[in-house]
Amino acid sequence: MSQSTDPASSFLKDQVGIDENLHAGIFVALQTVYGKQIEVSHLKSFGIEGLKALAESVKLEQRDRPRSNHRPFKMIHFRIPHHKSAFDLPWRLGDSILDVAKSPDGALLLGEYMEGTCGGQKSCCTCHVYLDEKLLSLVPPPDKGELDMLDLAYEPNMESRLGCQIRLTPDLLQQIDNDSPVTVTIPADVNNVWT
Numbered sequence: 715m716s717q718s719t720d721p722a723s724s725f726l727k728d729q730v731g732i733d734e735n736l737h738a739g740i741f742v743a744l745q746t747v748y749g750k751q752i753e754v755s756h757l758k759s760f761g762i763e764g765l766k767a768l769a770e771s772v773k774l775e776q777r778d779r780p781r782s783n784h785r786p787f788k789m790i791h792f793r794i795p796h797h798k799s800a801f802d803l804p805w806r807l808g809d810s811i812l813d814v815a816k817s818p819d820g821a822l823l824l825g826e827y828m829e830g831t832c833g834g835q836k837s838c839c840t841c842h843v844y845l846d847e848k849l850l851s852l853v854p855p856p857d858k859g860e861l862d863m864l865d866l867a868y869e870p871n872m873e874s875r876l877g878c879q880i881r882l883t884p885d886l887l888q889q890i891d892n893d894s895p896v897t898v899t900i901p902a903d904v905n906n907v908w909t
Contacts, residue, residue, distance in 0.1 A: 725754045730762055732769045738818035739772035740765070750825050786887055789895040790814060794827060796902040802895060807887055810834060811877035811898060812841045827900045834878035836860055839867035840906050841877035849896040852889050853880055868903045 726732040726740065741752045748756045757765060790805040801823055805814050814820045815828035829840040836859050845853070850873055856864065860879050864870045877898070890896055 721754050722752045722757055725757055726765065726769075730757075730765050730769075732765065733773075736769045736772045738822045739775065740768055742818050742821050743768060743772065745821070745825070788882065788887060788890045788892070791895045791897040792824065793897060793899045795899065805882050807882050807884065809882055811843060811880045815841070815877065824900070827904075828877055829904065829906065830878060831906055832878075836863060836876060836879060838906065839863045839876065840904050842867040842870070842901055842904065843875060843877045843880075844871065844873040844899040844901065845875050845880070846873070846897040846899075848894075849880075849890075849898070850875075852886055866905055868901050868905045873899075 722741070723734065723737050726737055727734055732740070744752050744756060760768065785806040785808065787804040787806040789802045790811070791800065791802050793800045803814050803817070803820055803823065805811070809817075812828060812830045812834050815824040816830065820828075828843070830838075831840045832838040834841070842864065853875070856875060856879065860876050863876055864874050867874060
């Protein structure tokens with residue numbers, strides 16, 4: 715579901731007049747209170763002035779972090795076949811695929827699919843993904859620790875990797891073609907060994 719068709723985003727844009735570039739940051743801030751699914755009723759409970767103040771805070775945070783947004787990037791295509799969904803997100807130099815999922819836009823679109831329970835420490839499999847053939851051929855093979863976690867993942871296969879272990883390096887940045895983004899597919903379920 716894109717932001718523009720989401721009722722909560724529509725409410726922020728049409729009823730409150732908040733710029734769409736701030737929506738993802740607002741939703742991330744509210745997820746600590748309301749969980750992953752932000753409803754219009756949650757937004758209304760803040761009132762117009764409260765939402766505008768929150769939007770101003772998000773805007774200041776974005777302004778104070780300009781460097782992270784100006785790093786070179788490649789687009790990465792995410793597929794979620796079991797929900798018949800697909801979208802592109804920027805993959806910035808130095809970030810892992812899990813970092814993309816934790817970014818403001820990524821959290822909005824991927825939050826329920828890539829939990830990253832261990833915080834990217836390679837001690838869970840909640841960021842398990844399938845890489846397309848092109849990306850799989852460009853990244854180093856998994857080490858023993860990653861393989862151990864992949865054994866515990868939901869339906870692992872030869873394309874399985876932990877998203878926290880796949881980083882956009884300078885070398886990889888040069889090898890990925892701008893006209894043809896790499897594709898990452900989200901498995902139909904997740905095994906969380908921490909629960």
